[in-house]
Amino acid sequence: MSKKRCTWMLLMLTALALGSILLVACARPGTPEASAGTGPASSGSSSSGGGEPTVHMGPANFVESSVDVPKGSKLMLIDDGAYLHILSNGSWVNGSARPAKEPGAPTVSNLQVNGNNVEIGPFATAGTYHIYCSIHVNMNLMITVK
16 A cells, blocks of 8 residues: 555544544533423423422523422422513413413513523412513413412
8 A cells, every 4th residue: 555545544534533523522411401291282390309399491482381390389480591571471362472470380571581591489378370471472381380
């Protein structure tokens, strides 16, 4: 084999080795992945490490459209990016914002979220409650307290 061919082959092997290392580094354990049961049609009852129910927020939606919360617990809302949301009690109905004070629901009024996480609660009374984002049409979350 010629010296030129050996050099070329060594460069290709080096490039493949570096590519493999980068691929493994990007897929290391602990990297968040999409998982079944967290899509918009699912009933979100995911939990952060501390056992607190959580709901993630995307650019213009709640990733989970509903969540179950144990009576007496708080709900953690996690902004998956630096997306501005302004949350209040109520919901969007046919494209119209409907603010509402639901008996037993913790008060959420113009709560600004922008790349941070917020806790809502505690939810002391069993029932179904609604939170919406006033700047994203149809961004609704239904909270069922059991």
